[in-house]
Amino acid sequence: MSRTAAARTRSEASLPEADTAVLIVGGGPAGLTARALLARWGVPSLLVERHRQLSPFPRSRLVNVRSMEIFRRLGLAERIAARAFAPEYGRVRFRDTLHGPDFATAAMAGVRAPVPESPVTGVVTSQDRLEPTLLGAADTPVRFGTGLIGLTEEADAVVASLAGRRGGAGTRVRARYVLAADGANSTVRGLLGIGTTGPGELGGFTTVVFDADLGRWCARQPAGVYFTPHGSIAPLYPEGGWAWFGPTPEDAPHADWSAVVEQTLGPGAGVRPEVVRVQHWVMNAFVADRFRHGRTLLAGDAAHAVPIIGGLGMNAGVADVHNLCWKLAGVLRGWADPGLLETYDTERRPVAHATLRQAVANARLMGRVQSRRHEQLRTGEADASPAEVPWSERYFAQLGLVLGVTYRSTAVLPGPDTRGPVHPPDADQDTAPDADQDTAPDEDAYANAEYVPTAAPGRRMPHLWLGRGRSTLDVCGEWFTLLTPDPAPWATDPGDSWPLRIEPLPKEHTGPCGLGPQGALLVRPDGHIAASWPEPPPGDDVLRQTLATLTGARPAGR
Incomplete structure (x- = not known):
């Protein structure tokens, strides 16, 4: 060494x-x-x-x-x-x-x-x-x-x-x-x-943060971003502030950024932007x-x-x-x-x-x-x-x-x-x-830009209202959630091995979820469906065994 x-x-x-x-x-x-x-x-x-x-x-x-x-x-x-x-x-x-x-x-x-x-x-x-x-x-x-x-x-x-x-x-x-x-x-x-x-790298870009009164052209037609052939303009905060972004010019160190922004605003705009910050970055x-x-x-x-x-x-x-x-x-x-x-x-x-x-x-x-x-x-x-x-x-x-x-x-x-x-x-x-x-x-x-809700395993749990202001997404948290219209057949305690909550599912939601009157959905903590049982549990230990399979952990005492 x-x-x-x-x-x-x-x-x-x-x-x-x-x-x-x-x-x-x-x-x-x-x-x-x-x-x-x-x-x-x-x-x-x-x-x-x-x-x-x-x-x-x-x-x-x-x-x-x-x-x-x-x-x-x-x-x-x-x-x-x-x-x-x-x-x-x-x-x-x-x-x-x-x-x-x-x-x-x-x-x-x-x-x-x-x-x-x-x-x-x-x-x-x-x-x-x-x-x-x-x-x-x-x-x-x-x-x-x-x-x-x-x-x-x-x-x-x-x-x-x-x-x-x-x-x-x-x-x-x-x-x-x-x-x-x-x-x-x-x-x-x-x-x-x-x-x-x-x-990989798609090119160099620049963001120019600036102040200017642009409300006369934007207040009645607001947007998150305005695209133009000379760069794009975006409002930064509800109370004010703007950003220009576009490809970095060849002579960036000597660029007149106020003039660059003015070109995007258009001839005759009569506004001199006040440049606050400039940042160069690479689009990857x-x-x-x-x-x-x-x-x-x-x-x-x-x-x-x-x-x-x-x-x-x-x-x-x-x-x-x-x-x-x-x-x-x-x-x-x-x-x-x-x-x-x-x-x-x-x-x-x-x-x-x-x-x-x-x-x-x-x-x-x-x-x-x-x-x-x-x-x-x-x-x-x-x-x-x-x-x-x-x-x-x-x-x-x-x-x-x-x-x-x-x-x-x-x-x-x-x-x-x-x-x-x-x-x-x-x-x-x-x-x-x-x-x-x-x-x-x-x-x-x-091809799949449109979203069609489904309660199939692997999919995000569809949003359904469970009550005033409470969604099926709100019952997911630091635990697995079992959603079922009839909790009784699923009440077998899986022990202390996994965090689990059983949540009643209103019967009007069984159809959209593809469940029978005693079926259930097991939802992961991230809100994605881990398992679906359209009918009653096939055995007393199905929930415990499913959680063991999904997490790779052996059930306590087994």
Whole structure:
């Protein structure tokens, strides 16, 4: 061993150690949501974030209906909605310049107006408004300004080496598991040597945060984003503030960003934007080749980087940790076998591929709309009347993807109908968006855009009202839920091995759930159906044995 290596070994051996059940790397929406979910399960965690504070940039703009369902269970939905835009902002508009008329428009499904398939509505809000609410949802430790620089897996733990941004003494943390939510350029994914599949970098982009009085062109026709050929404009907060975003110009260091924004506003607008902040970033498009490496699991952008077009990326990360955290809790609290964690990759990676595919199709849609308008302007065919833009109404048709996901794994007892919309694309399929492409977008990406509720195993439990303001989704929590119109035949106590609650299901809901008068649905803590019995239990021990099969744990006393 060299002197340098020996010195490094002695140095690392002298680092102070701390213990935690789960080390969360990354303080974005996925990491913060994971922290809140684990706290609800009573699982100790430590979150580290290399930046010294939450990001001040708006970044993601849409919290979709499924994420709001998850936040409802955390008691956060009302607070998030209170700081968000009014529902009429749940729309995108295409214009030649901001102060010009719309030539196309599309509503955001589940945001513009309530949908009967959910007890909540998605919202338009900036990520820098969402993250403080998520941070306040738990009181477990958080270390800002602390980055991860090394990982060593042992037989029963992972040892992570941490360092502050300003140097000084490092820290070594021993965790039972590591949840890596450290972004598209994930340090953890790089340290583990996990590859990715997909187009990769799609180009450099810039976000310019600015102040200006734009109400005269937007107040009567609000939108979450206005797309123009010169870049896009988005309102940041209900009380004011705006952002421009578009491809980074070649001479970015010398760019006159006020002039760039003015071009998007349009000639004669008479407004001089006041630039507040500028951020350059890279749009990525890939899915990690695996979401688990031993005791380390990837989530959010570390697992899948999705183009921003359509608002799918951040929400997919929230769904990731919702799927993962109950499994981590089961393993750490002893009622699930560690093999249950294998189902995280099995269930979520196909969803990531489907999400990437639809986001790429969205990018092609937007490129087609703008390309056609460019051509109309060039030939003098453009006028103030709305243009017929094929497929634009499907831009935010995502309920089938976010509510209709079907999980297939050993954590689901197969039923007669486990069909669903999630199928990963072929590895060699070209999914790179091409704004100049004049062919139709990938129709297969939208083949399952519509959501049809079903109570088949693997599907999200359909939303049905159980009483005033109480949904079937509200009975799911830090436990398995048995929904049945007749609890008596199912009252066999499975013992202390698994958290379980039995919930009466009104008889008027038996039909939609495919149940007879004594049937039952077993719903996982993440709200997905684990098993369905249309008729009475086939044996006294069926519930216990099913839970043992799903979690890989042996029943107590067996």
